Amino acid sequence: MTEIDIQTLPYRQGVGICLLNRQGLVLMAERRDSPGSWQMPQGGVNKGEDPSLAVLREMKEEIGTDHARILEKYSEKLRYEFPDWLQNRRTFRGKYRGQEQEWFALLFLGEESDIDLSGAHEPENPEFIAWKWVDLSETPHLIVPFKKKIYETIATAFAPLASSLRSGTIS
Secondary structure, three states: OOOOOHHHOOEEEEEEEEEEOOOOEEEEEEEOOOOOOEEOOEEEOOOOOOHHHHHHHHHHHHHOOOOEEEEEEOOOOEEEEOOHHHHOOOOOOOOOOEEEEEEEEEEEOOOHHHOOOOOOOOOOOOOEEEEEEEEHHHHHHHOOHHHHHHHHHHHHHHHHHHHHHHHOOOO
């Protein structure tokens, strides 16, 4: 069997979802495959799909709702590489070296009862088992280490939006 040089593999194209409520808190969800691991929803972009549509589709698939509006898109794509242990156990094995994501801040317009982790809208297995609202500044401390730099970047970039929501200047 030929060993694959991970560095020659492409990045999977994706979107990240920083879903904020009217109090300026962000939704974090606990992974089904790794209890105790929390993250913001994220997902892949289909070939030819507009990322601003992919973010709403992925949100619906992963947390059961698309009751939100896009507030802002981060100006750059952000990348992370899969660690070796993940390369060896994931369905992406041998296909991607990591993910390149476009991140969006969205305002949640629904009710908490709209959030549904049952997987009713997920074409694959449900990804999450629990969710909670947290302060955006806490997210880098909750995420797995290989995604921490991205979460630090997003927490800083979207902090003014969270602050504006807390103060009521965004509605």
